[in-house]
Amino acid sequence: MRRIAVINQVGGVGKTTITASLGHALALAGQRVTVMDLDPKGRLAHGLGIFRAPSKGIDRVMMNGTTLGSVKMAVRDLLGLIPAGVKLMEMEHLQKDGTTRMQLLKQAVDGQLSDQAFVLFDVPSSNALLMANAIFAADEVLIPVTAEPSSLNGALKTLLLIKRFGPYLVRSPCSRIVLNRFLPRSKDTKAMQEKLQKHFSDLCLETKIRQGAAFEVCAGIGRTIFEFKPASHSAKEFHALAKELLALNDTK
Numbered sequence: 001m002r003r004i005a006v007i008n009q010v011g012g013v014g015k016t017t018i019t020a021s022l023g024h025a026l027a028l029a030g031q032r033v034t035v036m037d038l039d040p041k042g043r044l045a046h047g048l049g050i051f052r053a054p055s056k057g058i059d060r061v062m063m064n065g066t067t068l069g070s071v072k073m074a075v076r077d078l079l080g081l082i083p084a085g086v087k088l089m090e091m092e093h094l095q096k097d098g099t100t101r102m103q104l105l106k107q108a109v110d111g112q113l114s115d116q117a118f119v120l121f122d123v124p125s126s127n128a129l130l131m132a133n134a135i136f137a138a139d140e141v142l143i144p145v146t147a148e149p150s151s152l153n154g155a156l157k158t159l160l161l162i163k164r165f166g167p168y169l170v171r172s173p174c175s176r177i178v179l180n181r182f183l184p185r186s187k188d189t190k191a192m193q194e195k196l197q198k199h200f201s202d203l204c205l206e207t208k209i210r211q212g213a214a215f216e217v218c219a220g221i222g223r224t225i226f227e228f229k230p231a232s233h234s235a236k237e238f239h240a241l242a243k244e245l246l247a248l249n250d251t252k
Contacts, residue, residue, distance in 0.1 A: 001116050002249065003109065005138035007123040007131060009161065010154030013144040014180045017215050019122040020047045021234075022142075024224040025242035027078040031117040034072065036082040038105075038134055039124040040089035048075045049222030050083065057085030062104040062133070063094060068112045076224075080116075092129050102165070105133035125154070135165040140173075143203075144180040145196065147188040152195060173248050177203045178241065181211040207241040210234065 006015045006022075016039070023035040037044035042053045050073070060066035061082075068082060075081045094101055105121075113119055123134040135141070143158055145151045155177060162169050169175055177200055182189045196204050212234040218225055225235045 001113060001119060002140060003119045003121070003138045004140045004142050004245075005121040005123050005134040006142050006144065007121075007125075007134060007158055008143050008145070008151060008154045009125050009131070009157040010150050011125045012148070013146050013151045013154070014209075014215075015125075015144055016043045016047060016122050017219070018142070018144055018178070018180060018209070019044060019120050021215075021225055021238045022241055022245075023079055023118070023120050024076060024226055025238040026118050026245075027076055028226060028239070029242050029246065030078070031246070032078050032115060033118045033120065034080040034082060034113055034116050035120045035122065037084040037122050038088070038127075038130045039122055040084055040127070041124070042084040043219070044122045045081060045083045046222060047219045048081055048224070050075070050081065051222060053086060054083040055086055057083035057088070058105070058108075059085030059088040059091070061108045062091065063087065068108060088130075092127070101129060102132040103136050106137040109137050131161065132165050135162055135169065138166070138169065141166075141169055141175050143175065143177045145177055145192065146179075146181045147183070147186060147192045152192065155200075172202045175203055176205050176245075176248075178205045179208040182208050183211055205241070205244055207237060207244050209237050209241065 006019045019035050023033045027033045036058055057071050060071060061068055071082055073081045121134045123131055141162060143155045145155050210233055214229050214234060218228050229235060
């Protein structure tokens, strides 16, 4: 089982869209996948068609010792969802020492979901404790970067955070950067590509996800890009991203 944290310390880079779309792409490729929502806002569930926020989820698992299987929901063929739960925002108030609090997710996942090929964590940018939990629990990280300079700064901060809590994850193939929401003819996009190749060439994935208005529609109607526009460039790119990640497993 490969546990991948989708993470960047700034918002607006498409972490939730990537988690949902990549998770579905891997499932369509025949892999058993579980996506896990670590964002108290619960947007991942909404993006997969669960419009009424589930009352229990990873919050119960991390704070009360509930099993993952008891809160997991089947959302597509071969694709399961572990929602955030309404009390996830209360994590920061747990009366436990720092190290214990940062390893609650790892303890929850270890030994469970053994039948899954992939577990993807949708990690919020605004909660340091949940980010630390995701890093401790993951064996890979995927860092989305857009053409915005702030997203690159967020990636740099993320790599520093990873170096602190999971130093073994910093280098390829455990850490990967994906250029998201790019515009092929944009000067800003080309400038970002040059910066990424200059400073992080060993971490950059070949697949890039272009900006598409369809993703906003998908989020609103609870369907993935493969259900809304299966023949689109975006759908083909997520299929390619899944294929690239599957190929990386053979090089480890």
